[in-house]
Amino acid sequence: MSESKGIGEGGKSIKQIMTENERLYRETGCYAGIIEPNLLKEDPVKGELFHSRIMASLIAGRETTRMVSGSPFVREVAELCLGIYTPEGDNIAQSTGIQIHIKLMGDNIRWMINKNYEEEVGINDGDFFIANEPVISGMHAADVYDILPIFWEGELIGWVSTVIMEMDIGAVSPGLMPTANVERGTDGLKFCCERIGSNDKLNRDFEHKIEICLDMSDIFLLDRKGAIAANIRVREEIKRIIGEFGLDYYKRATRELIEEERRNQIVRIRQRMVPGRYRGVVPAEFPMADQPVSWIPAKRDTIRLIPIQMDVLPAGGLVLDFEGIGEWGWHPFNGTPQAVWGGVSIVTVQTLAYDGRGNLGSLLPIEVKEPPIDSLFNPSQIKKLATSTPWAPLLDVFGMWTHLLGIAFYLRGFREETFNYRSSAGWQMAGYDQMGNKRPLLAAGTGYFGPGACGVCDGVDCGGWLATPEVDMGSAEVWELFVPQMELSHRFEPYSVGYGRFRSGLAVPTVVMIHRSQQLVGSGALGTASDGIIPNLGQFGGYPGGRRNNLLLRYDNLPELMEKRQPLLHEVGHPVDLKDRFPGQVFDVGLIPVPTEIYEGDLLLSVSTAAGGLGDPIERDPAWITADMDNGLTTEWQANNIYCVKTRYDEEEKRWKVDEVATRELREVKRKERLSRGVPVKEWWQRYRQRVMDRDMDDKILEMYQSSMRLSEAFTREFKDFWALPDDFNL
């Protein structure tokens, strides 16, 4: 045991400070034992100024990174975020951006503290640490954390950390967040809170390593320099703030910001929600049977259930429980308990704590019950596994959580807060770019998603992406510089919608043509694990959006079409007859396209679909439907068949009009049809029970239930209770 003086307050070690604060929280229920947070209140203007100065430093730091970086993920889509932390790794404030990582970056700091970095590795002023290992804490290897300690006169008074999503991490093809990978070595470079610089200077040996190991080393190193510049900028601003406000004020006020936010979060929950039990279920599909992996046991298709229950407690807290979750598998989609907290963080800042004060305090009133060992979100074998894409099922789960929160807001009367999220998947490539460099090739398009309907209006078209609150797909022209493709259109897709009295937002499919690459392999990039089972995101009487699609279209005669200046495909059109309309081959390649060679002139389509509509579609105001038709957002088929609105196009006025009499009749017919088609649930239940008893379901579905039942007696009991199955019955 070393007798050296600790780097924390009063010569204590950071670990001592962390342990002491945890004890105080346990004993008092207040962060750091702050029962009376009076400092900020004593002079509220000073308190506001203090917080604003911290926030301004973080946002300025974030913009600094965007100026230094060469990556379109940073410059165009802003897939980055900064946070400032207490010495023990508790988040005080966060910039805008991918706030999914705010707790995860803090968990890396806590890991360093727990691993006794202070004595065994050393934590010094001017050190740079890097991390991207989900086994410690993170979403996937492509998200890289740059962590910088902040010292004041020899005392560690905090940390600043930046997260950036990288374009290349050296993984197996397609190389960014691959899907045809199983074992951890295929994830690419992993850093376990490693020191890569000292005295504010990046180590030259680290640069050499990156230059050799990564195809896009220039982008990766520029991102590090951008993150380091941001971190140093924040550090220096924090020193100025301390110089101005005093060290004691800084220490007390930063902790009060966390405690104040904890209290505010409870107030928000009690003000906007209704206590009770809220339930949803997410099925996650992992089609691995045809993936070219060398670990042969991985070659099977599986589905895993992820039930989610949110209990809103009368005391004002929330509890999330995944009882009934299925088992982990040999695929890159397994999560960790820490990654679950990433989902909690990003939903929280978009639904409850969206006033810019979000920090660790927003999360303290939330309890996440640890998923069972060897479940999809807690594999004991996690160190053996690839973890390139755990966020595929996690984003589905947290889309469902927004849905449950939306129900709670609706019950309380705050329908304007009701909505839900859905994620999607698309193409990802590896190969040669237009300049002849071989590398991973992924163009982001975060703005392509349609969120669910709001409780008081339609969802925002192209306006919802759970993983980051700022929805911006970036400039197509910039992506075209980085990926050998031409974007052929950005058009709203009417069939992407979730129908309802209020409809969901619409999505915009990606339609690109491959151009000027000597060799390319296409595969999948997953932000969802939903394929054949659409998500249960219909709100009340609204429908969820339908199946999302990845398509590969190959013209029979592209040069001839271009020679004759004939139109190319720009939109999906009616989803039934694409194969008939397209002059060539159409391949529907499913959720995870098996890596396949693609060629000049091929069209790649990623057709996202939206979350849920809200309310009965036949109650939708007909005038809203014709307005949508005028804008190309709803088709006549949808008006007639889904909304039961009879319309006609007025050639003179060049707009759609409602035939009100025919509409009333159509809607009446629909109601009668429902009454004649519908059967009492008891009758349905009796027939269906027999089907369950006969195990009359797809093998993958059967195995899905068996997997959940292997892990959960409670799930088994509820399943049997619902279907009134004998105790000794086994599915």
Next chain:
Amino acid sequence: MSYSKEDLRDLYDGSLPWHKTFEIMSKPKDDDRFDKYIEILQERVSYKERILMPLGDHLNVVQKGGERIVKCDCGHEFGDWRQNWKLNALIFVRDDTEKLEEIYPGLKCPDPNLCEVREFYCPVCASLLKVEAVPVGYPAVFDVLPDIDSFYREWLGRPLPEEQEFRDTTYDVTGEWGRDIE
């Protein structure tokens, strides 16, 4: 902070001008929202029983004598609030390509081997009350069981008379159905 009932009524109908809607979205929440919400809902239903808690478009938990039941705007009663109201609805299940493609044509169609879309209707007014997309075989989801007594007692400070135990009684019903078969 408070809004007029007229504005809230229009907000819920989607007819409030956008600038006012945006203002309500952006500003701190109004403390009297729940009471006004209930008043607005009460004005719109065909029955006199007191609404205790909304459950969704057309559905509310109401106080009927000493009972609390789920009731549709049209007056149809779905039984005790603590059991999944879906058990007393009409159901239509889209479980094959033909039925699914009525809503989700062609490429949009889920896989009927894995997924079914259940529509729950009010047996009287035929309103579509809930669409449930789940894996084949999954029990009907009990989306929300509000803790009504804790809400009124601890959050509103106005306890309801004759408090009822907060527990899910759905399986009492399905257990009975199972015994009927045997």
